[in-house]
Amino acid sequence: MSLSLRSYATPCLRYAMAARTRAVSSRAFSQSRAVRAKKEEEDDEGDSGDEAEDKKSQRRGRRGPFRGPGTKYEDPAFVQWLRTDGEKFRKVTPEGRQYLGGLQTPFPLNPTFKPPMPMPDATRTQLYLDYMRDNLTIREISRKYNISLRRVEACIRLKHVEFEMRMEGRMPETAFTTVMERALGIEAVLQEKERRAQERAEEERLALQVEDAQTPVTLAGGHAAAVAQKLQEDRWPEEALEDIDADALSEEDRWQKKQEKLEEDEETNEEPYPFLADDKLADFMHDLADPKAPAAPYIKMYFEPVEEIVVCLTCWAWR
Structure with a gap:
């Protein structure tokens, strides 16, 4: 024990x-x-x-x-490199991604590998709005933005989860997303697109400032000239068509103008109805003006484009 x-x-x-x-x-x-x-x-x-x-x-x-x-x-040589050459990598540049050696690819031995830019958060939000607000299908959104179907579905699902969190009062943390977009160059690309859009809008605004009503604005650049030409066509379509050279028109435009010309000729040279050429039917039309004529109930039917000849023949037979 x-x-x-x-x-x-x-x-x-x-x-x-x-x-x-x-x-x-x-x-x-x-x-x-x-x-x-x-x-x-x-x-x-x-x-x-x-x-x-x-x-x-x-x-x-x-x-x-x-x-x-x-x-x-930590190696003292590495600490020394951080103070000299590595100082430029301390902060993110406006261009975004920086690779060692001043290269445009992350791996010097594989220059063909160029990783694509991640999808911006603004683009994912636009995908979700197109799906929920504009009622576009997954396939239509994929075709519009040139993105795979699986990726569009994943973006919409994640954005829907974020939307539910916001509805419940839980605000998602977006600081990491903002910093990573700046570090990977997404913010710089978005700013460049916004700058180009502003320049395009400025060109359109300048093109619309017409000094003379008969003289369109012609600015340097194809887009501004196209806007001015479109403005002239909207305001003076006949004059604009006369100014266009026939050789510059495409085959489809020439065919369209030819069809419009034929339609105008048919409207001006419209043949009369066949029953108006008959003398007896002409007398019947004269009898319609007489209030004692029993054909008064057929007046309304006559002016309707429904079997006019049958109505006229019926009234003539009754007479």
């Missing part, structure tokens, strides 16, 4: 003593680390900014953040 009790109590006492020893050693290590940090700060007070930074870098390389003393994870 005593042997079994001793065999049971000895490991328990040994475990308690080991735990106490670890607690004492941890407390002593924490105190010594705090004292060492305080002493290092006092030593750095008399140094300049660069010297203090060098000492801190050396201490970090000697000690390490979480791996204990003696773990070296």
